[in-house]
Amino acid sequence: GQNIDQPTEMTATEGAIVQINCTYQTSGFNGLFWYQQHAGEAPTFLSYNVLDGLEEKGRFSSFLSRSKGYSYLLLKELQMKDSASYLCAVRDTGANNLFFGTGTRLTVIP
Amino acid sequence: DAGITQSPRHKVTETGTPVTLRCHQTENHRYMYWYRQDPGHGLRLIHYSYGVKDTDKGEVSDGYSVSRSKTEDFLLTLESATSSQTSVYFCAIRTGTGEGWGTEAFFGQGTRLTVV
Numbered sequence: 001g002q003n004i005d006q007p008t009e010m011t012a013t014e015g016a017i018v019q020i021n022c023t024y025q026t027s028g029f030n031g032l033f034w035y036q037q038h039a040g041e042a043p044t045f046l047s048y049n050v051l052d053g054l055e056e057k058g059r060f061s062s063f064l065s066r067s068k069g070y071s072y073l074l075l076k077e078l079q080m081k082d083s084a085s086y087l088c089a090v091r092d093t094g095a096n097n098l099f100f101g102t103g104t105r106l107t108v109i110p
Numbered sequence: 111d112a113g114i115t116q117s118p119r120h121k122v123t124e125t126g127t128p129v130t131l132r133c134h135q136t137e138n139h140r141y142m143y144w145y146r147q148d149p150g151h152g153l154r155l156i157h158y159s160y161g162v163k164d165t166d167k168g169e170v171s172d173g174y175s176v177s178r179s180k181t182e183d184f185l186l187t188l189e190s191a192t193s194s195q196t197s198v199y200f201c202a203i204r205t206g207t208g209e210g211w212g213t214e215a216f217f218g219q220g221t222r223l224t225v226v
Contacts, residue, residue, distance in 0.1 A: 004152075040220075041219070042200060042216075042218060042219050042220055043153070043217050044217070045216075087152065087153065089153075097155045097168060097169070098153075098155075098215075099169075100152035100153040100154070101152055102150055102151060103152055
């Protein structure tokens with residue numbers, strides 16, 4: 001089976017840095033994805049990791065450790081518009097599907 | 111947004127009635143997906159299609175059927191709607207033809223379905 005865990009809610013201050021963790025236990029692994037979803041909107045792609053290490057893209061970075069079944073999304077210089085849910089998803093080997101965690105709702109406060 | 115349109119955007123229906131949701135794309139991509147999103151469960155795959163008339167089940171396919179008679183349209187049907195099917199339904203497409211998802215996956219705006 002697939003088990004993907006991430007915190008339900010987080011709060012952070014505008015201008016600060018926040019790290020959203022994701023742990024996974026899946027029968028296979030072929031990549032980990034982070035999506036951003038604003039309330040009432042569609043998920044939009046943020047990042048993709050398939051090898052261990054850090055991927056940086058502007059204010060957002062994502063880290064993966066396959067041996068630990070662990071990833072995090074790092075958001076720097078937080079802005080109010082970053083208030084959204086952040087979805088961690090794992091692609092299983094050979095499976096034509098992404099398995100999603102329940103999402104972390106981030107609230108950015110002034 | 112890769113030209114994905116879902117219709118309707120909102121629907122209220124009665125228990126036991128059939129319901130069809132439509133996903134339309136304008137760019138002839140091969141792979142299309144239907145997900146549902148519920149509090150506490152995240153996004154879960156219902157069915158997907160890898161070509162015209164080629165479909166397969168996802169992890170929560172019971173009570174749902176799909177059809178893809180042409181590349182641009184992927185229909186999701188609830189044969190007899192139940193209250194447990196109240197959810198937000200998202201269509202997604204994969205724009206690449208290889209193994210990766212990555213930036214190649216785009217989601218539609220969603221359909222909020224309420225079964226009363």
